[in-house]
Amino acid sequence: MDHQRLTMAFWSLLALVLIAVFLLVRRHLAGRALRLRAEAAEARLRALAEEERHLVDARLPALAESLRHRPVEVPGARRPEAAEGHEQVLALFADSVRQATARGEQSARATLKSMMRAVQSLANEQQVAISAMQDRHDDPDVLAGLMRIDHMNSQLNRRAQATAVLCGSWPGQQRSASALTDVVRGATSRIRDYLRVNVPAESDVAVVSRAVEPVVLAVAELLDNGARHSPPNTSVEVNFQQAHNGMVVMVDDGGVGMTVEELRRAARLLAGDGASDINRLGDPPQVGFAVIGVLAQRYGFRVSVDTRSPYGGVRAVVFLPNELLTRVSKPTVPDNAVAPPPEQQPPVAPAADTEPARTPGGLPRRRRVRTAEQGTPPSAPAGSAPPDRPVATGLAAWKRGTDSGRATTPPPVAEGNTQA
Numbered sequence: 001m002d003h004q005r006l007t008m009a010f011w012s013l014l015a016l017v018l019i020a021v022f023l024l025v026r027r028h029l030a031g032r033a034l035r036l037r038a039e040a041a042e043a044r045l046r047a048l049a050e051e052e053r054h055l056v057d058a059r060l061p062a063l064a065e066s067l068r069h070r071p072v073e074v075p076g077a078r079r080p081e082a083a084e085g086h087e088q089v090l091a092l093f094a095d096s097v098r099q100a101t102a103r104g105e106q107s108a109r110a111t112l113k114s115m116m117r118a119v120q121s122l123a124n125e126q127q128v129a130i131s132a133m134q135d136r137h138d139d140p141d142v143l144a145g146l147m148r149i150d151h152m153n154s155q156l157n158r159r160a161q162a163t164a165v166l167c168g169s170w171p172g173q174q175r176s177a178s179a180l181t182d183v184v185r186g187a188t189s190r191i192r193d194y195l196r197v198n199v200p201a202e203s204d205v206a207v208v209s210r211a212v213e214p215v216v217l218a219v220a221e222l223l224d225n226g227a228r229h230s231p232p233n234t235s236v237e238v239n240f241q242q243a244h245n246g247m248v249v250m251v252d253d254g255g256v257g258m259t260v261e262e263l264r265r266a267a268r269l270l271a272g273d274g275a276s277d278i279n280r281l282g283d284p285p286q287v288g289f290a291v292i293g294v295l296a297q298r299y300g301f302r303v304s305v306d307t308r309s310p311y312g313g314v315r316a317v318v319f320l321p322n323e324l325l326t327r328v329s330k331p332t333v334p335d336n337a338v339a340p341p342p343e344q345q346p347p348v349a350p351a352a353d354t355e356p357a358r359t360p361g362g363l364p365r366r367r368r369v370r371t372a373e374q375g376t377p378p379s380a381p382a383g384s385a386p387p388d389r390p391v392a393t394g395l396a397a398w399k400r401g402t403d404s405g406r407a408t409t410p411p412p413v414a415e416g417n418t419q420a
Helices: 002-067 086-136 140-166 180-188 209-228 260-270 288-299 393-404
Strands: 205-207 236-243 246-252 302-308 314-321 325-327
Touching (some): 002 086, 209 236, 260 302, 288 302
Antiparallel strands (some): 205 325, 302 314
16 A cells, blocks of 8 residues: 555656756746747847948938038948838938928028129129229329229129029120120139230121120130239230121130049030029139030030140130121221220220320320310420320220220029020
């Protein structure tokens, strides 16, 4: 009996031990599975966090830069399995950036356009006052100062005009058809180093009325660029060349040339690609090629700077198609006469001397021109020196170029009217 009890107790204990072992093994396996699942969840959370940091720190900023038309490559996802939904975020972000950029650019353009209109209006009023003072004063020193102010005002007006064009405004001046030579003279009068520009002889080829001011402004930017990027003791040469379907204006400087990257940027802007985006003009802003690109695209001429100048610098080529050209008669002026600026001053009589008296600053002296109503000036006393030449040839040429590139600003046109 005792033996039977012991046997039953043994088997009962063995069963209990087996059950305990089974439960322990099962618990261990369950705990291990839970640990693996927890580790997998933690790894996924780390991957999601890393991918989100990559999205915020790298992908979104690169996308924003690329949307500003900059050469930035947007990186892809590091772990595509953890980037679920990120493409939708990128698309929403891109749309928001485009809308914000467009609103900001529109606001900036409107503000600049309004400011430049005010500056242009003041510059035009100042020009009228300067011209009136030039007609009233005979003192050579005063005239020399007025000429310098006149020249600086022309440069100021050109800068304001270029900025307004980039903001979508009309160039602001309307001229009658002008000979190419007068167009270049007008452009020359608007740059600082106008004395370094060699203008070609008179030409009977002219630019049609609607394109005169745009071409003047474009050539002025090219002349200014060539003069600023070449040694001060060199000249900027301008030449005309007939083409089978138009006319070419070539501007050659003796500067250091342009790098490959600069040439690519210039070609892009001259083609009108992004030229109107004022946020891409750099700091300080470089508006020359940008405004030329806007004008060329709007009025139908072409400009390139990818040719090397025979003087070692850059050759800028302005191609004017036949649609923008017409013919004018060449002016006939006697060799000993002074050609007056068109629509500006009354004709003056030729002087007997061949060299004009000059001011200490190098400008020709000028005296008041009497009209018929004022009467004939009294005869000079015997033995006195001959009077100064009224308007010297050099000053008349400079003034003629200034007048040919300047006109009264017409009333503002409608905002949507960008036609010539």
